[in-house]
Amino acid sequence: MAAINRDDVAHLARLAHIEMSADELDRMAGELAVIVDSVKSVSEAAGDDVPATSHPIPLTNVFREDVVGHTFTAEQSLSGAPDAYEGRFKVPAILDED
Amino acid sequence: MSVDATLSFEEAMEKYDPVLGFEVHVELNTKTKMFSSAPNVFGDEPNTNVNEVDLGMPGVLPVVNRTAIESSIKIGLALNCKIAETCRFARKNYFYPDTPKNFQTSQYDEPIAYDGYLDIELSDGTVFRVEIERAHMEEDAGKLTHMGGSAGRIQGADYSLVDYNRSGVPLVEIVTKPIQGAGSRAPELAKAYVAAVREIVKNLGVSDAKMERGNVRCDANVSLRPHGRERFGIRSETKNVNSLRAVEHAVRYEIQRHAAVLDSGEPVIQETRHWHEDTRSTTSGRAKSDADDYRYFPEPDLVPIVASREWVEELRATLPEPPAERRKRLQADWGYSDLEFRDVVNAGVMDEIEETIAAGATATVARKWWMGEIVGRAKNADVDPGQLGVQPATIVELNKLVEDGKINNKMATAVLDGVLAGEGTPAEIVEKRGLAVVSDDGPLLEAIDAALAAQPDVADKIRAGKLQAIGAIVGGVMKATRGQADAGRVKELILQKLGVEG
Numbered sequence: 001m002a003a004i005n006r007d008d009v010a011h012l013a014r015l016a017h018i019e020m021s022a023d024e025l026d027r028m029a030g031e032l033a034v035i036v037d038s039v040k041s042v043s044e045a046a047g048d049d050v051p052a053t054s055h056p057i058p059l060t061n062v063f064r065e066d067v068v069g070h071t072f073t074a075e076q077s078l079s080g081a082p083d084a085y086e087g088r089f090k091v092p093a094i095l096d097e098d
Numbered sequence: 099m100s101v102d103a104t105l106s107f108e109e110a111m112e113k114y115d116p117v118l119g120f121e122v123h124v125e126l127n128t129k130t131k132m133f134s135s136a137p138n139v140f141g142d143e144p145n146t147n148v149n150e151v152d153l154g155m156p157g158v159l160p161v162v163n164r165t166a167i168e169s170s171i172k173i174g175l176a177l178n179c180k181i182a183e184t185c186r187f188a189r190k191n192y193f194y195p196d197t198p199k200n201f202q203t204s205q206y207d208e209p210i211a212y213d214g215y216l217d218i219e220l221s222d223g224t225v226f227r228v229e230i231e232r233a234h235m236e237e238d239a240g241k242l243t244h245m246g247g248s249a250g251r252i253q254g255a256d257y258s259l260v261d262y263n264r265s266g267v268p269l270v271e272i273v274t275k276p277i278q279g280a281g282s283r284a285p286e287l288a289k290a291y292v293a294a295v296r297e298i299v300k301n302l303g304v305s306d307a308k309m310e311r312g313n314v315r316c317d318a319n320v321s322l323r324p325h326g327r328e329r330f331g332i333r334s335e336t337k338n339v340n341s342l343r344a345v346e347h348a349v350r351y352e353i354q355r356h357a358a359v360l361d362s363g364e365p366v367i368q369e370t371r372h373w374h375e376d377t378r379s380t381t382s383g384r385a386k387s388d389a390d391d392y393r394y395f396p397e398p399d400l401v402p403i404v405a406s407r408e409w410v411e412e413l414r415a416t417l418p419e420p421p422a423e424r425r426k427r428l429q430a431d432w433g434y435s436d437l438e439f440r441d442v443v444n445a446g447v448m449d450e451i452e453e454t455i456a457a458g459a460t461a462t463v464a465r466k467w468w469m470g471e472i473v474g475r476a477k478n479a480d481v482d483p484g485q486l487g488v489q490p491a492t493i494v495e496l497n498k499l500v501e502d503g504k505i506n507n508k509m510a511t512a513v514l515d516g517v518l519a520g521e522g523t524p525a526e527i528v529e530k531r532g533l534a535v536v537s538d539d540g541p542l543l544e545a546i547d548a549a550l551a552a553q554p555d556v557a558d559k560i561r562a563g564k565l566q567a568i569g570a571i572v573g574g575v576m577k578a579t580r581g582q583a584d585a586g587r588v589k590e591l592i593l594q595k596l597g598v599e600g
Contacts, residue, residue, distance in 0.1 A: 011391075015391055015393065054186060054396030055398070055401055060184070060402050060403065061403060061404055062161065062400075063163070064130075064135065066130050067129065068137045069130070069135025070135065072145070072146065072150075072153075074144060077145035077153060086259070087261075088144045088243070089195070089259065089261075089262075091195040092257060093256060094258070
């Protein structure tokens with residue numbers, strides 16, 4: 001795994017919408033490098049015969065039947081909204097149409 | 099907004115070879131959402147078909163909808179795909195108000211279905227194989243409405259309103275491999291491919307498949323390369339292409355636009371384009387950037403899906419007749435010639451004709467109305483025939499009025515226009531407009547006498563057995579009655595009058 005540098009941290013911070021000062025970027029680049037190294041040593045311990053795991057418990061196919069359950073009223077849905085208008089969440093316009 | 103330069107389609111084809119790719123999103127018609135038990139229903143009061151999972155509240159646990167998995171496997175099988183023995187969901191991370199969790203639950207490197215194909219029949223019967231890269235499961239996002247600024251577009255909008263009713267609706271995204279070798283048939287192939295996918299999911303019963311409601315949505319990738327070059331050109335991805343006609347037009351437009359860019363010596367920019375139905379053109383969305391770094395990782399709240407071979411075979415056994423076989427059967431049932439049937443399919447009215455026959459019309463009557471009257475009107479109105487607003491029952495009723503001799507064919511087309519103008523049912527329009535064929539023989543006989551007297555030589559011919567001459571007399575009668583006579587009855591009366599056996 002490639003070492004993590006200050007630019008990588010700045011990039012990740014921007015993607016994650018985390019504001020970081022120059023000092024924080026420097027410090028985090030150093031700390032993350034240690035973490036990446038630690039993960040690397042774990043990766044080395046697992047041979048090619050060990051499949052990647054996303055869950056520690058070997059469960060599969062946890063399903064729900066397709067039956068309608070509870071819903072919120074519009075008032076309940078919007079109860080925690082910073083701003084709302086006509087039953088909908090009101091958000092700042094973001095110039096990124098999709 | 100500046101208008102992009104374009105080359106004529108013919109010139110673009112002379113110089114360049116198009117390569118296409120499609121991402122088609124299919125909304126499943128399950129009763130509930132992909133990961134929550136809230137109802138999957140279109141068009142209700144905003145933010146009422148949601149619960150804590152759809153709103154992305156902290157600490158909630160999504161649970162997978164079994165039916166959505168089964169529908170996804172069925173789609174994979176119908177697309178001749180392999181079904182993954184095991185697959186997982188992943189988080190696609192991005193910040194945008196249509197996704198309250200700040201990630202979309204999707205599939206990344208382990209799609210549920212992969213490596214399939216679809217054989218697409220073009221209008222002249224040519225079969226073109228489109229290879230399917232993958233079909234993966236994900237959830238739909240909420241609906242944003244941009245307020246203020248200009249006409250609902252985000253440019254200049256003051257704020258946006260969000261309705262999360264669509265949030266979490268199960269989606270299957272079908273991705274093709276690059277489609278090469280279509281040449282000038284590319285726009286037609288694009289339309290035929292999306293039509294085929296829509297037909298398949300509708301036939302499977304896993305989606306309502308209404309493009310106008312966004313049940314089937316298409317992103318079209320287009321790139322051009324000089325003839326003979328192996329390497330692909332830079333592509334654009336056109337979004338918001340939400341009707342079959344728009345798919346064809348958008349691919350055609352992008353080919354023409356790319357060709358002009360390449361001709362000018364500039365590189366094509368890899369970007370998202372937005373399709374505008376009103377101007378039949380695309381505008382630049384955003385360039386691909388590091389905002390597309392989605393940092394996928396396995397969804398920790400959902401365990402892997404294991405599709406046992408037994409389960410897959412059980413589902414395979416439930417698949418309905420494939421559309422291609424269905425077409426063969428319908429053609430045989432309806433007794434249409436190859437040409438007649440192909441015209442019906444190309445006009446996009448096969449389902450409508452089937453419904454009209456189911457409503458009680460004969461195959462001949464159904465074809466006469468859809469192909470003879472409705473397809474042309476739809477073309478003039480620039481909509482798909484099925485969206486013009488003609489119900490199967492309308493045609494059955496119109497035909498009955500004609501068969502009962504209440505109106506003639508000419509009046510029936512006028513009544514159809516009345517129905518489309520929202521004037522009421524055919525019977526109501528006949529009543530309101532005072533349309534009715536003159537069925538009282540008295541005025542007809544008077545008109546016949548006048549017509550025969552005016553053309554005595556024609557009358558002699560008919561007496562002599564030259565029955566084809568009768569048209570001239572019938573024409574005279576129709577003129578005298580201003581088209582309100584039943585031509586069949588007029589013929590009978592003329593023959594009676596002249597003592598000739600019909």
